[in-house]
Amino acid sequence: WQFSHAITRTPADSIARGLRAVDTGNPDPYEFRVQHAVYVGALEAVGMTVDVLPALEDFPDSCFVEDPAFCLPEGAILLRPGHATRIDEPAQIRSALAARYDTVLEIPGKGHVDGGDVLTLDDEILIGLSARTDREGAEAFAKLLREWGYTPRVAETPEGVLHFKTACSTLGDDVILATKPMIDSGFFGSRVVVPVADGEDYCANVIRVNDVVLVPEDYPQTLANIEAAGFKTRLMPVSEPRKVDGGLSCLSLRF
Numbered sequence: 403w404q405f406s407h408a409i410t411r412t413p414a415d416s417i418a419r420g421l422r423a424v425d426t427g428n429p430d431p432y433e434f435r436v437q438h439a440v441y442v443g444a445l446e447a448v449g450m451t452v453d454v455l456p457a458l459e460d461f462p463d464s465c466f467v468e469d470p471a472f473c474l475p476e477g478a479i480l481l482r483p484g485h486a487t488r489i490d491e492p493a494q495i496r497s498a499l500a501a502r503y504d505t506v507l508e509i510p511g512k513g514h515v516d517g518g519d520v521l522t523l524d525d526e527i528l529i530g531l532s533a534r535t536d537r538e539g540a541e542a543f544a545k546l547l548r549e550w551g552y553t554p555r556v557a558e559t560p561e562g563v564l565h566f567k568t569a570c571s572t573l574g575d576d577v578i579l580a581t582k583p584m585i586d587s588g589f590f591g592s593r594v595v596v597p598v599a600d601g602e603d604y605c606a607n608v609i610r611v612n613d614v615v616l617v618p619e620d621y622p623q624t625l626a627n628i629e630a631a632g633f634k635t636r637l638m639p640v641s642e643p644r645k646v647d648g649g650l651s652c653l654s655l656r657f
């Protein structure tokens with residue numbers, strides 16, 4: 403959660419057709435770009451250099467750059483997103499990663515992994531199996547992580563949740579934020595877990611960037627829980643990404 407760089411991508415007009423589990427209306431591309439600019443500004447405000455890539459009209463969900471790649475100090479790994487409309491997004495982000503990294507790998511084989519299913523903790527990396535991430539992809543990805551000296555663990559994402567990180571986040575300092583079903587799953591062992599308040603599930607996806615936690619606005623109970631645990635917060639407008647199941651972590655690659 404100490405980062406100097408981020409990669410983001412400007413939302414395209416085609417985000418209005420973005421994937422979603424439940425239709426609550428199309429996001430407005432103009433308003434989405436306004437909220438995206440606020441987000442980029444928040445990353446810059448904590449000292450990060452942000453590469454903002456141009457919009458890709460052919461890829462409606464491509465502003466969710468977290469899903470096609472994964473970044474570590476040792477290098478970047480191109481993933482293989484599990485939805486057909488997103489499978490070519492890694493190729494679109496390769497050159498941006500190559501501009502920042504000497505090493506850019508690809509997960510071998512044919513399995514699928516969405517970056518939204520990968521939770522980096524202080525001592526291990528959890529990979530959630532989901533509708534987007536399958537066993538073959540998770541195992542191939544885990545092997546690469548092991549080669550770099552990390553400790554990956556494959557887990558089941560609770561039913562009805564798009565991505566593993568839709569329901570939990572790392573707050574840093576060994577603390578996790580998670581929904582009740584995630585807490586009950588036992589994934590987090592004896593770690594300190596701050597609960598997401600009932601009825602505020604969307605607020606499970608936050609990001610710790612340097613000394614601040616970016617939190618979606620409109621979730622007062624969960625915000626209070628995060629602050630009571632001692633974290634400094636900044637609220638982010640998220641009405642448009644929320645309509646297409648996107649959260650704060652999905653909107654950037656941080657390294």
Ligand code: CIR
Pocket residue numbers: 420421422463466468469485488517518519565567568646647648649651652
């Ligand atoms: C999708 O369904 O792929 C996009 N509409 C939302 C992706 C959200 N990404 C994430 O949680 N990492």
